[in-house]
Amino acid sequence: xxxxxxxxxxxxxxxxxxxxxxxxxxxxxxxxxxxxSKVAKASGISFGSVFTYFENKEELxxxxxxxxxxxxxxxxLDFDPNAEDPYKELEAMIDxxxxxxxxxxxxxxxxxxxxGQHQRFERQxxxxxxFYYTFRYKIADLVAKGQSSGQLRSExxxxxxxxxxxxxxxxxxxxxxxxxxxxIWSDFAPVAIRLFGPNLP
Amino acid sequence: xxxxxxxxxxxxxxxxxxxxxxxxxxxxxxxxxxxxSKVAKASGISFGSVFTYFENKEELxxxxxxxxxxxxxxxxLDFDPNAEDPYKELEAMIDxxxxxxxxxxxxxxxxxxxxGQHQRFERQxxxxxxFYYTFRYKIADLVAKGQSSGQLRSExxxxxxxxxxxxxxxxxxxxxxxxxxxxIWSDFAPVAIRLFGPNLP
Amino acid sequence: xxxxxxxxxxxxxxxxxxxxxxxxxxxxxxxxxxxxSKVAKASGISFGSVFTYFENKEELxxxxxxxxxxxxxxxxLDFDPNAEDPYKELEAMIDxxxxxxxxxxxxxxxxxxxxGQHQRFERQxxxxxxFYYTFRYKIADLVAKGQSSGQLRSExxxxxxxxxxxxxxxxxxxxxxxxxxxxIWSDFAPVAIRLFGPNLP
Amino acid sequence: xxxxxxxxxxxxxxxxxxxxxxxxxxxxxxxxxxxxSKVAKASGISFGSVFTYFENKEELxxxxxxxxxxxxxxxxLDFDPNAEDPYKELEAMIDxxxxxxxxxxxxxxxxxxxxGQHQRFERQxxxxxxFYYTFRYKIADLVAKGQSSGQLRSExxxxxxxxxxxxxxxxxxxxxxxxxxxxIWSDFAPVAIRLFGPNLP
DNA sequence: AATGAATGAGAGTTCATTCAT
DNA sequence: AATGAATGAACTCTCATTCAT
Numbered sequence: 001x002x003x004x005x006x007x008x009x010x011x012x013x014x015x016x017x018x019x020x021x022x023x024x025x026x027x028x029x030x031x032x033x034x035x036x037s038k039v040a041k042a043s044g045i046s047f048g049s050v051f052t053y054f055e056n057k058e059e060l061x062x063x064x065x066x067x068x069x070x071x072x073x074x075x076x077l078d079f080d081p082n083a084e085d086p087y088k089e090l091e092a093m094i095d096x097x098x099x100x101x102x103x104x105x106x107x108x109x110x111x112x113x114x115x116g117q118h119q120r121f122e123r124q125x126x127x128x129x130x131f132y133y134t135f136r137y138k139i140a141d142l143v144a145k146g147q148s149s150g151q152l153r154s155e156x157x158x159x160x161x162x163x164x165x166x167x168x169x170x171x172x173x174x175x176x177x178x179x180x181x182x183x184i185w186s187d188f189a190p191v192a193i194r195l196f197g198p199n200l201p
Numbered sequence: 202x203x204x205x206x207x208x209x210x211x212x213x214x215x216x217x218x219x220x221x222x223x224x225x226x227x228x229x230x231x232x233x234x235x236x237x238s239k240v241a242k243a244s245g246i247s248f249g250s251v252f253t254y255f256e257n258k259e260e261l262x263x264x265x266x267x268x269x270x271x272x273x274x275x276x277x278l279d280f281d282p283n284a285e286d287p288y289k290e291l292e293a294m295i296d297x298x299x300x301x302x303x304x305x306x307x308x309x310x311x312x313x314x315x316x317g318q319h320q321r322f323e324r325q326x327x328x329x330x331x332f333y334y335t336f337r338y339k340i341a342d343l344v345a346k347g348q349s350s351g352q353l354r355s356e357x358x359x360x361x362x363x364x365x366x367x368x369x370x371x372x373x374x375x376x377x378x379x380x381x382x383x384x385i386w387s388d389f390a391p392v393a394i395r396l397f398g399p400n401l402p
Numbered sequence: 403x404x405x406x407x408x409x410x411x412x413x414x415x416x417x418x419x420x421x422x423x424x425x426x427x428x429x430x431x432x433x434x435x436x437x438x439s440k441v442a443k444a445s446g447i448s449f450g451s452v453f454t455y456f457e458n459k460e461e462l463x464x465x466x467x468x469x470x471x472x473x474x475x476x477x478x479l480d481f482d483p484n485a486e487d488p489y490k491e492l493e494a495m496i497d498x499x500x501x502x503x504x505x506x507x508x509x510x511x512x513x514x515x516x517x518g519q520h521q522r523f524e525r526q527x528x529x530x531x532x533f534y535y536t537f538r539y540k541i542a543d544l545v546a547k548g549q550s551s552g553q554l555r556s557e558x559x560x561x562x563x564x565x566x567x568x569x570x571x572x573x574x575x576x577x578x579x580x581x582x583x584x585x586i587w588s589d590f591a592p593v594a595i596r597l598f599g600p601n602l603p
Numbered sequence: 604x605x606x607x608x609x610x611x612x613x614x615x616x617x618x619x620x621x622x623x624x625x626x627x628x629x630x631x632x633x634x635x636x637x638x639x640s641k642v643a644k645a646s647g648i649s650f651g652s653v654f655t656y657f658e659n660k661e662e663l664x665x666x667x668x669x670x671x672x673x674x675x676x677x678x679x680l681d682f683d684p685n686a687e688d689p690y691k692e693l694e695a696m697i698d699x700x701x702x703x704x705x706x707x708x709x710x711x712x713x714x715x716x717x718x719g720q721h722q723r724f725e726r727q728x729x730x731x732x733x734f735y736y737t738f739r740y741k742i743a744d745l746v747a748k749g750q751s752s753g754q755l756r757s758e759x760x761x762x763x764x765x766x767x768x769x770x771x772x773x774x775x776x777x778x779x780x781x782x783x784x785x786x787i788w789s790d791f792a793p794v795a796i797r798l799f800g801p802n803l804p
Numbered sequence: 805a806a807t808g809a810a811t812g813a814g815a816g817t818t819c820a821t822t823c824a825t
Numbered sequence: 826a827a828t829g830a831a832t833g834a835a836c837t838c839t840c841a842t843t844c845a846t
Binding site: 028029030031032033109112113115116117118119120153155156157160161163164166167168169170171172174175177187188190191192194195197200 | 229230231232233234310313314316317318319320321354356357358361362364365367368369370371372373375376378388389391392393395396398401
């Protein structure tokens with residue numbers, strides 16, 4: 001007798017709940033200080049049940065890192081590298097990114113841990129790195145377009161600009177880690193655009 | 202019987218050795234996965250001896266974070282906020298910072314951990330934050346000078362520029378965590394200066 | 403609604419399948435390393451269903467030990483202690499036993515476990531011991547007959563001979579545990595008869 | 604500062620105590636039902652200390668099996684396959700073996716487990732098997748000598764006799780597992796000699 | 805001061821069993 | 826009857842810390 005649709009739905013909800021709590025706890029206390037028992041308690045289930053949904057702690061961590069990435073990546077990649085007006089597209093992109101980074105602080109602390117200890121979290125790091133590859137090259141494309149059109153200065157390589165920009169985003173996120181998610185973020189949009197060397201009037 | 206000068210010297214050397222290895226191990230494997238035993242082995246002493254020099258693991262971690270900070274902070278603060286030519290001073294500062302950040306990658310991964318989990322490492326975070334307060338305001342002062350002199354554009358608040366710059370430095374460091382310490386870093390100096398909004402000819 | 407004959411038949415088949423797999427797994431991996439889940443998988447059913455047929459793991463083990471014993475005991479006791487020609491009967495018996503022991507290796511490893519840990523498997527051990535009592539005395543009777551008739555030497559007590567013989571059978575089985583079930587076994591028939599002290603011409 | 608001789612002595616005593624209790628518990632309750640905690644309690648030390656002496660449970664079990672074997676093997680091999688009077692030597696050997704098997708019942712139950720589950724305890728089984736190889740061939744040599752001298756009948760291969768004999772010993776040990784170690788054993792010496800086919804007057 | 809044996813709290817994980825579907 | 830999600834007791838093992846030598 002297979003599980004009913006209702007059952008499956010309930011399980012999906014439970015799984016999401018665990019993952020959500022896992023992201024919070026992993027990001028706040030780190031991998032080792034987040035015990036399965038704490039995740040279970042936070043999720044309102046018995047600790048044995050966590051193992052029904054995730055084979056082991058490693059796997060839980062992996063899914064916490066990777067599944068959220070899958071959700072976020074289309075949002076981060078939501079800009080057109082071949083836009084008619086590259087500068088305007090860049091401004092819009094920065095605006096979106098800053099809003100997004102401001103809102104997913106908890107998850108990004110998790111990302112920070114993975115990057116900071118990439119040898120230990122090799123598997124997770126690879127997934128992040130794969131996305132990051134796509135991300136930085138897509139931005140670089142847009143920058144190149146802006147340089148060709150004369151909207152951006154050309155003395156810096158587009159890829160270097162792109163890396164600088166993404167680093168800046170992560171740096172801000174790290175820096176404001178303890179700040180509540182608020183307006184401060186919007187102050188940084190006009191600074192971010194400077195990284196790309198706009199040709200000002 | 203008081204310790205001879207020679208004895209004291211020997212102990213200082215040993216203590217430094219432990220701290221040095223602790224920084225490496227804590228930054229590579231994180232707090233929990235760095236055991237006292239591993240630090241002792243890396244330092245060439247018995248694990249029991251670590252407790253002769255540091256009361257407990259927490260304390261060892263604390264000193265690993267704080268003592269190196271004490272060494273680095275004068276280097277990071279080595280610029281004159283009242284310089285005659287603020288723009289030139291800024292360029293020189295950026296150059297120094299980038300060289301420095303490129304060379305202390307291991308330590309900065311430790312810093313990243315503390316910042317990323319500031320609730321957990323509250324005590325260490327406070328020390329870092331105290332320095333960071335001084336650091337960002339000193340930079341902001343120099344930026345304000347540059348704005349007054351007309352060398353820098355004024356549409357962004359000096360403190361915001363300062364925070365953006367320091368975030369950028371940390372972001373680059375995180376981003377290039379897996380890179381050997383090399384020339385890539387120097388590529389970012391011309392990008393960094395952009396953050397301050399230079400009035401270009 | 404009572405179960406149909408067909409249903410009952412199906413269940414019997416399923417129960418036998420479980421028992422068969424349980425014997426294999428228990429004998430190969432021991433009690434603790436044989437999980438209900440593994441037995442279920444080997445039997446092609448869900449692990450929950452095992453509990454439909456056997457109250458708990460202990461009970462499953464018990465039936466695995468005892469039910470096969472019930473099948474085997476008439477075969478082991480298939481000789482006539484009052485045979486006209488006791489020596490010939492003994493030879494025939496040994497032949498049967500050796501063939502049988504050669505063919506039920508898996509089950510006998512289970513028996514070995516129960517005997518080897520009789521305190522732990524007290525209940526199962528008692529069942530085996532009850533059979534063994536009958537078994538050894540029946541053999542002893544035949545030996546006594548052979549001694550009276552002068553076919554066997556009399557310096558050893560018939561019961562001692564009987565115990566020696568049954569021990570020998572188990573010992574061989576244990577010894578050849580890793581051997582495939584083959585001809586080696588038949589080599590031991592002429593040795594076995596020696597245990598009874600035949601009066602050779 | 605290295606450990607003093609006294610310290611080392613104390614540790615050796617403690618290690619032996621653990622091993623002794625481990626043999627008892629493993630043989631009575633089996634591998635899985637013998638917890639490290641029980642071994643520690645029986646040995647009068649803290650549970651953590653077991654790991655000071657044995658890397659893990661597997662290792663403890665291994666040493667329990669192997670170290671005792673090392674002690675026993677010279678005793679079991681203490682006969683001369685080239686003796687002047689092979690039959691007499693055989694009788695003396697049987698006598699020694701039977702006394703020995705009677706006295707090391709606990710250990711032999713451990714051996715039984717290893718043999719009975721040789722796949723699981725592969726490493727231990729190999730060690731036992733290596734000894735057994737030497738053992739059975741040395742006996743076979745003595746038997747061959749006895750056959751040449753005409754003291755033993757020749758219709759059975761010496762090696763087969765040897766295997767039969769060693770199997771018999773283990774079988775008796777298994778059979779009398781629940782018996783206190785007493786005289787019953789001596790009854791089996793005259794039966795054992797029969798296995799070798801003595802040419803009786 | 806230096807060593808490392810001793811300790812036990814606490815972690816991850818397994819699995820028999822229950823029970824709702 | 827059949828399924829498999831839920832539970833938590835019990836296990837192995839790690840490691841910071843203490844302390845006798």
